[in-house]
Amino acid sequence: MSRLVLALDTATPAVTAGVVRFGSGIEMLAERVTVDPRAHAETLTPNIVGALADAGVDVGELDAVVVGCGPGPFTGLRVGMASAAAFGHALGIPAYGVCSLDAIAAGTTGEVLVVTDARRREVYWARYRDGVRVDGPAVNAATDVPSGAAGLVGVAGSPEHAALFDLPRLAPVSPSATGLVAVVADWDAEPEPLVPLYLRRPDAKPSAVKR
Structure with a gap:
C-alpha cells in the first residue's frame, strides 16, 4: 500500500517539512529546510506549503503525518508537534511521533x-x-x-x-523527511499520543503563588 506522508521536524535549528511517498520503498517528493534556531514558528508553515506545492500534492491527498518528537528545546519542539497534531486532527489521518x-x-x-x-x-x-x-x-x-x-x-x-568528539564526522546533520518516515515502527498500528522528549524541564517556570 502506497502512502503520501507529510514529515515534519523542529527539534533542531533545521526546520524541516517534506512530502514522501512510502510503499515498497521511500521516495522523497519534495523537501523544504530552513536553518534558523529562532524562527521555527515563522518558517514551518511556509515550508509545509512549499513542500506540498513542489510535490504537486494537495493537502487532502495526505495519508499520514510523521513528526520528530525530540529530544529538543521546548519552544522549537512544540511548534512541529502542534502542527502535526493539527494536520492529523483536521484531515482525520494518523500522526506518528518518532525520535528525531x-x-x-x-x-x-x-x-x-x-x-x-x-x-x-x-x-x-x-x-x-x-x-x-x-x-x-x-x-x-x-x-x-x-x-x-x-x-x-x-x-x-x-x-x-x-566536533567536540574525537571521531570521524558522518554526513547526516539533521532529521530528513525520508529519515523520519523510515523510523516509524508500525504503519498499521494505531499511533501512540504525541509525547515530546524534552529530557529536562523547560527554562520557564511559573511564579510562586503569593499567600
Missing part, C-alpha cells in the same frame, strides 16, 4: 553516535548500531557522553557539537 535522533541515524551502518544541541553547554545524544538505537536518548555535557568505547565509526548530527 533516530531519523538522523536512519540508514547509517556500524556503531554511530548522534548528537544535537541541547544548549547550556550540553548535547542530546543517542548511540546506534546499523541505524537501531542501543543507548539513549539522553542529555549530558559532551565530556560525559560515552563516546570512547571501541567500535564507534563516527558521529553524526550538529557539526558544531560533533
Whole structure:
C-alpha cells in the first residue's frame, strides 16, 4: 500500500517539512529546510506549503503525518508537534511521533553516535548500531557522553557539537523527511499520543503563588 506522508521536524535549528511517498520503498517528493534556531514558528508553515506545492500534492491527498518528537528545546519542539497534531486532527489521518535522533541515524551502518544541541553547554545524544538505537536518548555535557568505547565509526548530527568528539564526522546533520518516515515502527498500528522528549524541564517556570 502506497502512502503520501507529510514529515515534519523542529527539534533542531533545521526546520524541516517534506512530502514522501512510502510503499515498497521511500521516495522523497519534495523537501523544504530552513536553518534558523529562532524562527521555527515563522518558517514551518511556509515550508509545509512549499513542500506540498513542489510535490504537486494537495493537502487532502495526505495519508499520514510523521513528526520528530525530540529530544529538543521546548519552544522549537512544540511548534512541529502542534502542527502535526493539527494536520492529523483536521484531515482525520494518523500522526506518528518518532525520535528525531533516530531519523538522523536512519540508514547509517556500524556503531554511530548522534548528537544535537541541547544548549547550556550540553548535547542530546543517542548511540546506534546499523541505524537501531542501543543507548539513549539522553542529555549530558559532551565530556560525559560515552563516546570512547571501541567500535564507534563516527558521529553524526550538529557539526558544531560533533566536533567536540574525537571521531570521524558522518554526513547526516539533521532529521530528513525520508529519515523520519523510515523510523516509524508500525504503519498499521494505531499511533501512540504525541509525547515530546524534552529530557529536562523547560527554562520557564511559573511564579510562586503569593499567600
